[in-house]
Amino acid sequence: MRFAAIADWADSGDFDVAMMCSWLGVSRAGYYKWRNTRPSTRAVLDAHLSEIIAAVHAAGRGDPGVRRVWAELRARGYRVAKKRVWKLMKAAGLRGRHPKAWKKTTLAAARPVGAPDLIGRDFTAGAPNQKWCGDITYVKTWTGWAYVATVIDLYSRRIIGHAVADHMRTDLVTDALTMALTRRPAPGVIFHSDRGSQYTSTAFAAFCAANNIRRSLGRTGICYDNAVAESVFATYKKELIHTRPWPNIAALRTATVEWIEAYYNTTRRHSYLGYLTPREIELGYTHINHIAA
Incomplete structure (x- = not known):
C-alpha cells in the first residue's frame, strides 16, 4: 500500500520519490x-x-450463482474451471440467490376426476409439442393479489403460453393455453398439471376436448408430480418477483412478459439443459461448447 501511494504521488509529480520513501520508511530499491x-x-x-464475471453477474436476473456464471463464460469461449470462477466471485463479493422452499399454491378439486397421469414424473420429450405442463402461482401487489398461469414445453423448457389476471377462474389457464396453441398448433399434445380446481373443471375439460389436448393430472399436493412447473415458478419468484415491490397488475404483467420472452426463453442458461437456453435447444444445439465454436 505504501508503494502504491508513492507511485500515485510520483505520477502526479507532487513529491520526490526519495523524499516519499524516507517519509514512509521504505527503501527506494x-x-x-x-x-x-x-x-x-x-x-x-x-x-x-x-471484469467479465462482474458483468455477467450484473446482467443476470436474480443474482446468478457460480454454475450459471461459469456456463455463460463457457458459452463466450472462456475455458475455465468452476472452482476458479467460485474463487473470483468470492473475492469480488458476488454470490447467487437461492429460491424459497416450495409450498402448495393451488386449491385441490373438491370432487374426484377421471383424467390419468400420462407423465408419471417423466418430464422429458423427444421433440417439441409432445408434452406440455403448466401451473398457477400468485403475486401480491399494492392493489391486491395477481395470478400467473404458464404453459411449458417439456422438450426445451420454453414457456410458450402465459397469462396474468386478478382472478383464478378457469379462463386464466385457458388464456395461457390459447396463447400456446396460437403459437404452436399441436393436436394430440399432452398437457400435464396438478389437480387444482381450474384444471379439473368442466370448462377446462371442454376446452381441452375442443382443442384436441390430452389432459394429464398429477396427484394432489405432491410437488414432484408437476416438478417442472414448480421449478419455473421458483425461478420466476427468485429472479423477478422478490426483487422489487409490485404497485399493480399492469406493472406485473409488463415485467412478466419481458422476463419470459426476453430473458427466460432466450438468455437464461438452464442447468437441466446442460446450461443451454430453451432457444438454443430448439435451434439444435446439444452442448454449451458448440455456442462458442
Missing part, C-alpha cells in the same frame, strides 16, 4: 523493484475474468 515487477499471466487473466 524496494519501491523500484515493486514498480518494475509485472503481474503474472494468471493474475492478468484473473483480472480480466473478474
